[in-house]
Structures are given as structure tokens and as C-alpha cells.
Amino acid sequence: MSLREIKPGNRGYLYVNSHPTGCRAVVDRMWEQAPEPAGDRPGPVALVIGSSAGYGLAATLVGLRAHRMRGLGIAFEAAETERRTAGAGWYRTARTAELAAGAGVDFTFLNGDAFSDAVKDEAVGRLAARFGKVDLLIYSIAAPRRTDPLTGEVHHSVIKPLGTDYRAKTLVFEEGVPRVGELHLQPADEAERDATVQVMGGADWQMWIDALQSKGLLADGFRTVALSYVGSDITAPIYRAGTIGAAKQHLEDTARAINTRLKGTGHAHTVVAGAAVTQASTAIPSIALYTGILHRVTGDRWQGTVDQAADLWRRLTGDAELGLDDRDRIRLDGWEMDPEVQAAVRATWDRVDSDTIAAGADTRWFREEVGRLYGWEVPGVDYGVAAETTVPWPAEVRPTTSASAPSARVNAVSGGAA
Structure with missing residues (x-):
């Protein structure tokens, strides 16, 4: 037991302590928020890489509750130390495991560097021993660096434009008061671009497919998806046309390479999600201001990560059309990229300044959403009470409900409709 009175200890959008x-x-x-389960029949066997945060967490929770997904989630989270709490994803994973067990769903979690051969070997071994062949792999990793297991080289990603300088508005808080600042970034060089592709592109995704395929663990009709983003032309210079965009293009190229490797026995897609407040997105310059304006414009039409994860699962199971674009990408961002929405966001973006930001952007909502990524700013939580910070990583315990019935395979169609 370790009861602590915790303080956020945040620097800007980065919090050094999480609240369990x-x-x-x-x-x-x-x-x-996830849909109610349609029945008690065991769902597909799935591997979720990046299951503790963002869209990976949302896809995990929807898969567990609505579709009784079985399998394994992988995350890389820091344990508690004498000075700091465990990472937010550690606490989120612990609770996710409790909910899965309570629902009688057989799903386990592995904490480790998904880029490493050791974690791949352990994950493949666990899946083979406990579940057999895998129906679905969801890849949702955002990381600052990656060690190439083949060469040992450590690659560091950067968020920079390509070709030209980037100058744009950005949201900053001074003593809690929002204002519009100015951002200036120099373009990345070729080495920085290539390193970002190595970290955030499709190389590791391909390695995971190879690891499963080499052990005969890809089910007939196997499907894999990797989460991505396109976004508005407002943020394109720093996102889609920048170093991150180069990595996302590599991710899309990798999907095509995986499809060639699968030879019709399965299919790979990238998934273009809509904007969201995640630990990864808060690191991208200008995204905070853009997201705050987008939330103000869309209002009740805003779709959070759970909404979009539920939409993705409906498409993967054949309950809705896949919704592919001309690049074979599953598009979940129609609500964001609606021309009227984008026109309204652009109009606000062009005129917003520190004097008008309160009317133009949901800055308070954005700041609170950032806090909630770490367990702060959550309604109903008494932060004046000492909290139990020593929470064990979920043990591999089988649920009491039997899961021996045949699985419900993920629909394997590769065309525009399921």
C-alpha cells in the first residue's frame, strides 16, 4: 500500500504525475460510452499494440465491451518510483483489465517495448499458447524514438516541416490564461526526416505481421489496421506535409506491402481517424489551437475516440461499409473534414487572436482534456484525498466465464463495403 497526496507537477501539456x-x-x-454487447459469444482474437492510450485504448475498450474481443494488449508504461507515480497508461491498463475480467472476457496485457524482438517473441508465444490464430491486429503506436532491432541504431523522431520554414499560430497558456502565440520552426534535414519515418512509419508494423506469420498465427481472413491522421490544410505544413506526414506515407506504403505478402488471405488498411486530444497530439505544434477551434465549431457533432473506435469496429465486423477512399484507407474523419466544418474552422483560424480566443476556441475544454489524459480534471474525483498509487500490472488470470466456444471472426472483405 502506498497512499499519497499527489500534485500534477505539470509543465505545459506534460504532467509528471498521474492520478490513479x-x-x-x-x-x-x-x-x-462503448456500445452495449450484442451477445455473450466470444469475439475475435485480437492483438492491440498501443492499448493504453489514445485510439488504441478506445479500440481496446470498445472491442472488449461491445465485441467480447479476446487476446493481448501491449503497452510500454513506467512503473511507480519513490518520486513519481506510475504512468497514466499503467493505471488505465489496470482498470481495463478489471473491466474485461468482470465482463468474462479473456484478454491479457504485456508491458514492454513493442519495437523490440523480445516483446514480439513473448507476445507471439502467449498468443500461440492461449488463443491460437489471430483474427485482428490493431497497430496504434506514437513514440519519440525506436531502436532498430536489426541494426541496434536508435532513431529519434522530430516534428518539423519539410522544405520550408513553418510559421503559424499556436495556443499557449500563461498562468492558466490562454493566448495566441506565434510559432517558427526550421525545416527538417534528410536525416531527421528518415529517422522520423523509422520511428513512426510502417517498419515495425511489418515486423509484427512477419512475426505472427512465421509462427502460422494469422487466421484465414486476418485483418490488420494501423491508426493514422490526415487533418486539415491548416495543419498540413507541420503534419501531413512535414516529417510526420512522411512517416504516415510510409505507413500507407507498408499497408500495400502487407497486402502483397498476405496474397489475398487477409487485408491491411491504414485508418484515418479524426482529430482528438491525446498524449501524442499535444506534442504537435498548432494542433492545440486547431482542435480547440474545431471543437467549438462542431459542438455536439464532435466525435471522441470511443465514438470513432465504435465506428471502426462496426466496419471491421461487417456491420457497416468500410468507407475506403481512393488510397484504400478507412476514413473515420468525415465529421471533421466536412467542407462546411472546415470553412468555419478556417474563418475562425484566420481572425483569432489573444483578444478573441475565448469566443473562437474551446480552450478551457482543451486544457481539461489534456489534464484528463493523466487522470486530472475528472469530475467527481476528490483530489484532496490521498490516493493508492501502488497498483500492480494486471496478472494473467483467466475469466470465470467460459470462452471455449468458436470465435466470431472479423469480416475479411477487402472492397469498399462489407
Whole structure:
């Protein structure tokens, strides 16, 4: 037991401490937002890489609750130390495991560097021993660096434009007061671009497919998806046309390479999600201001990560059309990229300044959403009460409900409709 009175200790959008009670409450809220289960038949066997945060967490919770997904989730989270709490994803994973067990779903979690051969070997071994062939692999990793297991070289990603300088508005908080600042970034060089592709492109995704295929663990009709983003022309210079965009293009190229490797026995897609407040997105310059304006414009039409994960699962199971674009990408971002929405966002973006930001962007909502990523700013949580910070990583415990019935395979169509 380790009861602590915790303080956020944040620097801007980065929090050095997470609140376990708040993280638990966030997961509970996401679980309740997920669709009700359609039945008690065991769902597909899935491997979720990046299951503790962002879209990976949302896809995990929707898969567990609505589709009784079985399998394994992988995350890389820091344990508690004498000075700091465990990472927010550690606490979120612990609660996710409790909810899965309570629902009688057989799903386990592995904490480790998904880029490493050791974690791949352990994950493949666990899946083979406990579940057999895999129906679905969801790849949702955002990382600052990657060690290439083949060469040992450590690659560091950068968020920079390509070709020309980037100058744009950005959202900053001074003593809690929002204002519009100015951002200037120099373009990346070729080495920085290539390193970012190595970290955030499709190389590791391909290695995971190879690892499963080499052990005969790809089910007939296997499907894999990797989460991506396109976004507005407002943020394109720093996102889609920048170093991250180069990595996302490599991810799309990798999907085509995987499809060639699968030879019709399965299919790979990248998934273009809509904007969201995640630990990864807060690191991207200008995205905070853009997202705050987008939320103000869309209002009730805003789709959070759980909404979009539920939409993705409907498409993967054949309950809805895949919704492919001309690049064979599954598009979940129609609500964001609606021409009227983008026109309204652009109009606000062009005129917004520190004097008008309160009317133009949901800055308070954005700041609170960032806090909730770490378990802070969660309604109903008493932050004045000492919290239990020593929470064990989920043990591999089989649920009491039998899961021996045949699985419900993920629909394997590769065309525009399921």
C-alpha cells in the first residue's frame, strides 16, 4: 500500500504525475460510452499494440465491451518510483483489465517495448499458447524514438516541416490564461526526416505481421489496421506535409506491402481517424489551437475516440461499409473534414487572436482534456484525498466465464463495403 497526496507537477501539456483514481474514472467513463454487447459469444482474437492510450485504448475498450474481443494488449508504461507515480497508461491498463475480467472476457496485457524482438517473441508465444490464430491486429503506436532491432541504431523522431520554414499560430497558456502565440520552426534535414519515418512509419508494423506469420498465427481472413491522421490544410505544413506526414506515407506504403505478402488471405488498411486530444497530439505544434477551434465549431457533432473506435469496429465486423477512399484507407474523419466544418474552422483560424480566443476556441475544454489524459480534471474525483498509487500490472488470470466456444471472426472483405 502506498497512499499519497499527489500534485500534477505539470509543465505545459506534460504532467509528471498521474492520478490513479482519475485514470480509473476516465476508463470507466469510456467503458460506459462503448456500445452495449450484442451477445455473450466470444469475439475475435485480437492483438492491440498501443492499448493504453489514445485510439488504441478506445479500440481496446470498445472491442472488449461491445465485441467480447479476446487476446493481448501491449503497452510500454513506467512503473511507480519513490518520486513519481506510475504512468497514466499503467493505471488505465489496470482498470481495463478489471473491466474485461468482470465482463468474462479473456484478454491479457504485456508491458514492454513493442519495437523490440523480445516483446514480439513473448507476445507471439502467449498468443500461440492461449488463443491460437489471430483474427485482428490493431497497430496504434506514437513514440519519440525506436531502436532498430536489426541494426541496434536508435532513431529519434522530430516534428518539423519539410522544405520550408513553418510559421503559424499556436495556443499557449500563461498562468492558466490562454493566448495566441506565434510559432517558427526550421525545416527538417534528410536525416531527421528518415529517422522520423523509422520511428513512426510502417517498419515495425511489418515486423509484427512477419512475426505472427512465421509462427502460422494469422487466421484465414486476418485483418490488420494501423491508426493514422490526415487533418486539415491548416495543419498540413507541420503534419501531413512535414516529417510526420512522411512517416504516415510510409505507413500507407507498408499497408500495400502487407497486402502483397498476405496474397489475398487477409487485408491491411491504414485508418484515418479524426482529430482528438491525446498524449501524442499535444506534442504537435498548432494542433492545440486547431482542435480547440474545431471543437467549438462542431459542438455536439464532435466525435471522441470511443465514438470513432465504435465506428471502426462496426466496419471491421461487417456491420457497416468500410468507407475506403481512393488510397484504400478507412476514413473515420468525415465529421471533421466536412467542407462546411472546415470553412468555419478556417474563418475562425484566420481572425483569432489573444483578444478573441475565448469566443473562437474551446480552450478551457482543451486544457481539461489534456489534464484528463493523466487522470486530472475528472469530475467527481476528490483530489484532496490521498490516493493508492501502488497498483500492480494486471496478472494473467483467466475469466470465470467460459470462452471455449468458436470465435466470431472479423469480416475479411477487402472492397469498399462489407
